[in-house]
Amino acid sequence: MGQLFAVEIIYRGVFQKTLAKNITRGIVLAAHNEGKLGISFGRYGDSPERNGIPAKSFAIVASDAQTLEAGMAQYEPKQVDVTVVLDDTLCKGAESWAWYGLHPVHQALKPGGTLIVDSLQDAPTLLKGIHRRQEPYKLGIVKGVTSFSGMWVYKDDHTDVRILGAIAKALPAVVSLASIEKFINEKLKNPLKATSAHTTFERFTSMNVKPGEGNAEEPFSFQLPKWNNMRKGVSVNGQPQGGPYADPVTKEVGGFRPVRNDKFKKYSTRTMRPVVNFETCTKCTLCWLNCPDASFDVTPDGKYDANLEACCGCGICEAVCPVPNCITMVAETAFDGNASQWEAFRKDKAAYKEWLKATVQPAGERSHGFRYRGQYKEQIPAVLEIAEKG
Amino acid sequence: MSTFVEEKPTQKLESFKGVKKVPHEEYYTSGHRTCQGCESAQIMKLMAKAAGPRTIVLGSTGCMYVANTSYYATPWGVPWMHTQLGSSGSAALGAAAAFRAQMRKGAMKDEPINVIAFCGDGGGADMGLGAISATMTHPDYNLLILMYDNESYANTDIQISGTSPYGVNTSFSTPGKVKRIMHHRWKKNMAPLMLVGHPTCKYVGTISTSYPLQAMNSVRKALSIGGPTFIHCLNPCPKGWDFDPVLSFELGELAVNTGIWPLYEVENGVLKLYGKTEKIANGQFKRLPVRDYLLKQGRFAHFIDEDIEYFQSKIDEMWNKWLVPGIIPLRREIEADEPR
Numbered sequence: 001m002g003q004l005f006a007v008e009i010i011y012r013g014v015f016q017k018t019l020a021k022n023i024t025r026g027i028v029l030a031a032h033n034e035g036k037l038g039i040s041f042g043r044y045g046d047s048p049e050r051n052g053i054p055a056k057s058f059a060i061v062a063s064d065a066q067t068l069e070a071g072m073a074q075y076e077p078k079q080v081d082v083t084v085v086l087d088d089t090l091c092k093g094a095e096s097w098a099w100y101g102l103h104p105v106h107q108a109l110k111p112g113g114t115l116i117v118d119s120l121q122d123a124p125t126l127l128k129g130i131h132r133r134q135e136p137y138k139l140g141i142v143k144g145v146t147s148f149s150g151m152w153v154y155k156d157d158h159t160d161v162r163i164l165g166a167i168a169k170a171l172p173a174v175v176s177l178a179s180i181e182k183f184i185n186e187k188l189k190n191p192l193k194a195t196s197a198h199t200t201f202e203r204f205t206s207m208n209v210k211p212g213e214g215n216a217e218e219p220f221s222f223q224l225p226k227w228n229n230m231r232k233g234v235s236v237n238g239q240p241q242g243g244p245y246a247d248p249v250t251k252e253v254g255g256f257r258p259v260r261n262d263k264f265k266k267y268s269t270r271t272m273r274p275v276v277n278f279e280t281c282t283k284c285t286l287c288w289l290n291c292p293d294a295s296f297d298v299t300p301d302g303k304y305d306a307n308l309e310a311c312c313g314c315g316i317c318e319a320v321c322p323v324p325n326c327i328t329m330v331a332e333t334a335f336d337g338n339a340s341q342w343e344a345f346r347k348d349k350a351a352y353k354e355w356l357k358a359t360v361q362p363a364g365e366r367s368h369g370f371r372y373r374g375q376y377k378e379q380i381p382a383v384l385e386i387a388e389k390g
Numbered sequence: 391m392s393t394f395v396e397e398k399p400t401q402k403l404e405s406f407k408g409v410k411k412v413p414h415e416e417y418y419t420s421g422h423r424t425c426q427g428c429e430s431a432q433i434m435k436l437m438a439k440a441a442g443p444r445t446i447v448l449g450s451t452g453c454m455y456v457a458n459t460s461y462y463a464t465p466w467g468v469p470w471m472h473t474q475l476g477s478s479g480s481a482a483l484g485a486a487a488a489f490r491a492q493m494r495k496g497a498m499k500d501e502p503i504n505v506i507a508f509c510g511d512g513g514g515a516d517m518g519l520g521a522i523s524a525t526m527t528h529p530d531y532n533l534l535i536l537m538y539d540n541e542s543y544a545n546t547d548i549q550i551s552g553t554s555p556y557g558v559n560t561s562f563s564t565p566g567k568v569k570r571i572m573h574h575r576w577k578k579n580m581a582p583l584m585l586v587g588h589p590t591c592k593y594v595g596t597i598s599t600s601y602p603l604q605a606m607n608s609v610r611k612a613l614s615i616g617g618p619t620f621i622h623c624l625n626p627c628p629k630g631w632d633f634d635p636v637l638s639f640e641l642g643e644l645a646v647n648t649g650i651w652p653l654y655e656v657e658n659g660v661l662k663l664y665g666k667t668e669k670i671a672n673g674q675f676k677r678l679p680v681r682d683y684l685l686k687q688g689r690f691a692h693f694i695d696e697d698i699e700y701f702q703s704k705i706d707e708m709w710n711k712w713l714v715p716g717i718i719p720l721r722r723e724i725e726a727d728e729p730r
Contacts, residue, residue, distance in 0.1 A: 013425075014629050048456070048546055048547050049547070049629075050423060050426075050428075050629065051425035051428075051629050051635060053425070099463060150628075150632035150633070151629055151630060151689075152691060153632060236462050236464060238466045238469065239421070239467045241415055241416075241443075242414075242416065242419070255414075256414035256415070258415075258419045258420065261419070261421020261422075261463060261464065261465060262421075263462055264422075264423055264463045266420065270426075286409070289409055289603075290432065292424065292427065292429065292638075293420050294416045294418070294419045294420050312426050314427035314428075314635040314638065315426075315427070315634075315636035316427055316635070316636065316639050318636065319638075319640060368634040369628070370632050370634060370686075370687065370688040370691075371634045371686065373691055
């Protein structure tokens with residue numbers, strides 16, 4: 001048996017589908033330049049993809065055909081040499097479409113393997129989100145603005161080749177920079193992209209993450225029910241009706257909190273979360289009524305509190321809210337945990353106000369896909385500039 | 391004179407008089423695995439809320455089956471059952487008939503139970519059309535068929551359906567260098583098809599999730615009026631239409647304001663336009679250019695001005711030349727009256 005390498009890409013479903021495919025395809029085609037064989041494929045359980053829901057794509061590279069066949073004999077690589085995370089908000093864990101519970105991003109990473117994250121954050125900030133584990137690994141950051149586009153229009157902001165450059169540095173045995181440059185020049189025919197790959201290769205460094213370092217939180221998991229747990233007629237229980245709940249301060253009971261599915265939380269789909277200014281809320285109902293995920297609790301005092309275990313961060317509430325700056329979508333990297341904002345507000349209004357100010361004000365525009373024609377063209381120069389500065 | 395039609399009473403569901411009167415109870419809650427900003431999930435939520443607890447829902451294959459109810463994951467708070475892709479009509483009719491038989495035999499309490507079958511545009515406008523049509527001709531059974539329309543087979547990654555709009559980019563109509571427009575069929579006009587083709591059907595309506603109160607009231611009317619009824623809902627799809635999910639609501643509004651998606655209901659043969667559509671029809675509101683709607687979606691990114699103009703001309707035709715503007719494509723002899 002020869003050598004076998006596996007690289008996995010964890011990405012935002014649909015938003016980064018083309019990007020992930022371009023990277024895994026790039027790995028395989030570049031490795032061909034060294035006489036290696038490979039295959040790139042998406043995780044079956046993630047298909048059909050949904051916007052934002054974490055998904056995986058793989059590239060397997062082998063030194064010979066027999067080794068590749070042996071590698072392909074499994075459903076998906078159980079252990080990978082490199083894990084690439086294309087959106088830093090995924091560092092808090094990924095709950096895939098395939099209904100596995102929340103997995104730490106390094107779940108499949110071999111001891112000593114490299115975790116590459118595309119991010120503007122630094123390593124200590126990312127490690128607040130990345131779960132701790134027993135085996136050491138390396139963490140490297142490709143500094144860049146998260147690349148989001150959609151099903152049909154691709155934002156070609158060089159993220160694909162920059163990741164390829166980082167992979168060549170992290171694991172030259174899978175593919176060398178020279179092979180990647182050859183692939184870019186011959187197949188993509190874009191010398192500028194070859195330069196981007198080269199620059200990232202030069203700059204990319206990784207740090208050692210020691211056992212036990214990182215987020216101490218236990219990732220959300222559940223016991224997968226068996227078929228024989230089903231009821232007569234192969235049916236399952238529906239969701240029971242919700243009801244009123246208590247104000248943490250006055251203990252007054254009121255409002256309404258729907259019961260929520262306890263096996264699929266959806267919050268790891270979120271890249272932004274709604275931050276609510278309860279003082280300006282006029283109780284108009286629109287956020288609650290228009291939320292496709294029924295994620296708003298009606299509070300005992302008649303306001304609307306986004307339940308952050310159910311919210312997937314689409315931003316419709318912000319769009320329909322008639323009060324300026326009452327609901328603001330803020331990038332998920334600014335938060336830990338899913339605690340209720342309304343409860344924090346009820347417990348200490350002054351502190352909440354301060355927190356609100358600190359959280360909402362620096363919230364920059366976060367592009368979440370196609371808004372108008374020409375948008376990507378406008379965005380790319382700024383993104384490339386950040387990439388160039390490193 | 392006996393008609394031999396065996397009608398059964400329905401639940402009397404009054405219209406909600408305002409958003410503040412909408413009940414808090416959710417019968418379709420969190421836990422579905424749809425996209426961010428999924429308006430199809432939103433109409434499921436509104437539909438279940440409007441119908442209330444004494445309801446069963448049957449769902450044909452599509453996003454709202456696969457993303458909602460694979461294995462143990464479910465957001466449903468009312469009984470729900472899957473039915474085959476093309477069989478929402480037969481499933482609804484069969485369920486209504488089964489209830490009647492069970493009640494007649496005393497196997498269950500005799501009470502009106504809402505029967506709703508939903509289908510996507512693929513399941514409804516394409517595969518299930520025959521079965522829905524047959525169901526619409528059965529006056530004895532009270533049921534609602536709700537078609538949620540995201541203008542493609544969105545679950546399986548966006549293939550053309552009978553309701554895909556002209557020129558759209560899908561997995562089956564990728565624009566090419568030589569041939570830019572790979573889909574040149576016009577969207578199937580489903581609600582009027584149901585309406586004109588089934589004279590005994592008492593309620594046909596179109597709704598949009600961007601007008602949630604009207605959408606819920608439409609569902610309540612359809613369930614209360616008796617007999618088989620049909621509702622067609624347009625649902626902007628962030629995945630297949632390729633837009634930032636934050637725009638889901640706005641695109642639903644734009645579809646109405648540009649005149650692409652007229653809102654109306656036909657109750658016992660009486661047509662009533664509502665919302666902006668009514669204002670467009672009586673001249674109080676000028677239709678927005680379809681350009682505003684098309685350029686916000688990646689699926690139309692390959693359109694050049696010529697294509698947008700053609701799209702606009704078809705919408706203009708719909709409003710200026712159709713006998714019932716925006717709805718029924720019979721022509722008025724307008725050219726004869728106004729020679730150019």
